[in-house]
Amino acid sequence: MGDRLIEIEHLGKEYRLGDVPLLALNDVSVQVARGEFVAVMGPSGSGKSTFMNLLGCLDSPTAGRYRLDGRDVSHLDGDALAQVRGRLVGFVFQGFNLLPRTSAVENVELPLVYAGVPAAERRRRALAQLAEVGLAERALHHPSQLSGGQQQRVAIARALVNRPLLILADEPTGALDSRTSIEIMALFQTFNARGITVVLVTHEPDIAAYARRTLRFRDGRLIDDRPVAAPRVAAEVLAAWRPAEEAA
Amino acid sequence: MTLAASLRIALAALRLNLMRSVLTMLGIIIGVGSVITMIAVGSGAEARIADQINSLGSNLIVVVSGAITSGGVRLGFGTQMTLSEEDATALQRELPEILVAAPGVRGSAQIIYGNLNWSTIVFGTTPDFLAARDWGVAQGRPFGQADIDRAAKVALLGQTVATTLFGGADPVGQTIRIKKVPFTVIGVLDRKGQSMQGQDQDDTIVMPLSTARNRVLGASEVNRHAVAAILVKMREGADMGAAEAQIHGLLRQRHHLQPAQDDDFWVRNLSEVAQAQEASSRVLTLLLAAVASVSLVVGGIGIMNIMLVSVTERTREIGLRLAVGARSRDILGQFLIEALTLSLLGGLAGIAVGAAASFTIGHWAHWQTQLRPEAVLLAVGFAAAVGVFFGFYPARKASRLQPIEALRYE
Numbered sequence: 001m002g003d004r005l006i007e008i009e010h011l012g013k014e015y016r017l018g019d020v021p022l023l024a025l026n027d028v029s030v031q032v033a034r035g036e037f038v039a040v041m042g043p044s045g046s047g048k049s050t051f052m053n054l055l056g057c058l059d060s061p062t063a064g065r066y067r068l069d070g071r072d073v074s075h076l077d078g079d080a081l082a083q084v085r086g087r088l089v090g091f092v093f094q095g096f097n098l099l100p101r102t103s104a105v106e107n108v109e110l111p112l113v114y115a116g117v118p119a120a121e122r123r124r125r126a127l128a129q130l131a132e133v134g135l136a137e138r139a140l141h142h143p144s145q146l147s148g149g150q151q152q153r154v155a156i157a158r159a160l161v162n163r164p165l166l167i168l169a170d171e172p173t174g175a176l177d178s179r180t181s182i183e184i185m186a187l188f189q190t191f192n193a194r195g196i197t198v199v200l201v202t203h204e205p206d207i208a209a210y211a212r213r214t215l216r217f218r219d220g221r222l223i224d225d226r227p228v229a230a231p232r233v234a235a236e237v238l239a240a241w242r243p244a245e246e247a248a
Numbered sequence: 249m250t251l252a253a254s255l256r257i258a259l260a261a262l263r264l265n266l267m268r269s270v271l272t273m274l275g276i277i278i279g280v281g282s283v284i285t286m287i288a289v290g291s292g293a294e295a296r297i298a299d300q301i302n303s304l305g306s307n308l309i310v311v312v313s314g315a316i317t318s319g320g321v322r323l324g325f326g327t328q329m330t331l332s333e334e335d336a337t338a339l340q341r342e343l344p345e346i347l348v349a350a351p352g353v354r355g356s357a358q359i360i361y362g363n364l365n366w367s368t369i370v371f372g373t374t375p376d377f378l379a380a381r382d383w384g385v386a387q388g389r390p391f392g393q394a395d396i397d398r399a400a401k402v403a404l405l406g407q408t409v410a411t412t413l414f415g416g417a418d419p420v421g422q423t424i425r426i427k428k429v430p431f432t433v434i435g436v437l438d439r440k441g442q443s444m445q446g447q448d449q450d451d452t453i454v455m456p457l458s459t460a461r462n463r464v465l466g467a468s469e470v471n472r473h474a475v476a477a478i479l480v481k482m483r484e485g486a487d488m489g490a491a492e493a494q495i496h497g498l499l500r501q502r503h504h505l506q507p508a509q510d511d512d513f514w515v516r517n518l519s520e521v522a523q524a525q526e527a528s529s530r531v532l533t534l535l536l537a538a539v540a541s542v543s544l545v546v547g548g549i550g551i552m553n554i555m556l557v558s559v560t561e562r563t564r565e566i567g568l569r570l571a572v573g574a575r576s577r578d579i580l581g582q583f584l585i586e587a588l589t590l591s592l593l594g595g596l597a598g599i600a601v602g603a604a605a606s607f608t609i610g611h612w613a614h615w616q617t618q619l620r621p622e623a624v625l626l627a628v629g630f631a632a633a634v635g636v637f638f639g640f641y642p643a644r645k646a647s648r649l650q651p652i653e654a655l656r657y658e
Contacts, residue, residue, distance in 0.1 A: 116250070
């Protein structure tokens, strides 16, 4: 299996809009080791969303090769991709994407339902995961009864509950205020420290600063790949948080 | 994903839109309810006819005297009685398929008991008559050959006559006067109920043929052994059509009729008439059920409509489920089970509505209704089939969504 979780070679994705081919991703090669924390940046239309979709096995590439956890997933069909997603990948979205009028714990249980975990164990694991993100008290609340930060914590618990190797977060702080954003980043750092690989799409340099490596995309190409010199530690930032900044 | 898990998801989804779910189900409820009610009403009518057939006795052929032109059986005074006791004996002797052949005369008579009187139909016949009609004696005894030989003045009363003249008292052993002739009541017949023509079959008196002819109705001047009709009961499983033809041929021969001559008697297969009525009632039941099931199909279209709306509304949910590992068949199953749940719950409620409606119709309209388990199963099975059929298209549409598009759907 090696220590490389993600191995991507000459990956390309071409869409067809009528007769016009659109090259959304062009010859991207990159490798991500287990336990890395990577921020993906780039303006809209740069290909970063396409890259994330391919990384998350939500879509198949039209060129190149993608190996996830040592397995070539470039040419799997829809149901096989669904199983890879269910076992290896956890998703966190900007809009939380929780099921409305469904309790937090039931939302967290969702991946376990499709993984075939028995009901009693589902409930136990989902409650434990909610406790880990600090929401043990809110397990039976519905999303509409939770704040944005709390909803995103539920979504993170849902992403983590089936013990994935990779967490893909698409602008996870885009809908949150700055303090809540840092709290969410603290959660990602915590789980990253336990060995889970995190790939995060953001266009905010402040947020990317919490990662340890930055990938930049432009016009469908990977143009920059560099480590973050001194990654911020969310817990420290929170400890030093001043009420004045909160007010601002 | 297990079936139980799918069912839970489906129930939860239906509960979230309770009002909409109930309204959607209403189509199925009305459909199943009306199918069940229509079949109950139709079966009730069928059962009534079947009762009448049973009260008539099975495998019966009646041979009636005289060249009768109108549909009814014209008996009584002045009727030309072309049949005879010997004809009955000959039939029984010549045709082995015949179980019994009971000759009989019939007429109306005034009867008196104490200070009460009543006009009823008097049958004079042989003991075979009761066997042919499967007619038992509730109290007392039937008359036998000895009573016929002696022309004994004994009578069996139908239930209606017994009640009218005696109320609750026991008539057996009492003396009544029939056309002023004193008779001893030796028994009371079992209740038969209404005939297919709506006549009260229990409003009658049965007595020995000889007695009726000699003492009550009077004998034919042409032939002292003449009878108005012969009631023939065939053996179980006999070919009724062939039997009819054989009886017809034998009687023509006995009556010395030339090929050009018309029959001077009339052969009628009573069971056939009844069975024809039963068959037409069954056709009516089927027709009613078919019309009612149209509403089930309409209900199914309602389910499809709502499921399509639901799939569109929940596109993001579907995208999320796909993202967390649902396969397309999980999504297909989820929406199919949702449609099936709608139609089955509607079906169950429809059973209750149908049962209540059948009961109400039976109670207030005084129609006989019959709630048949197979009709209930049929209606619910049909409802389930409708759910699967009309749920399949929306479910397939949901299962074919691509995760990225579904997640981005606004």
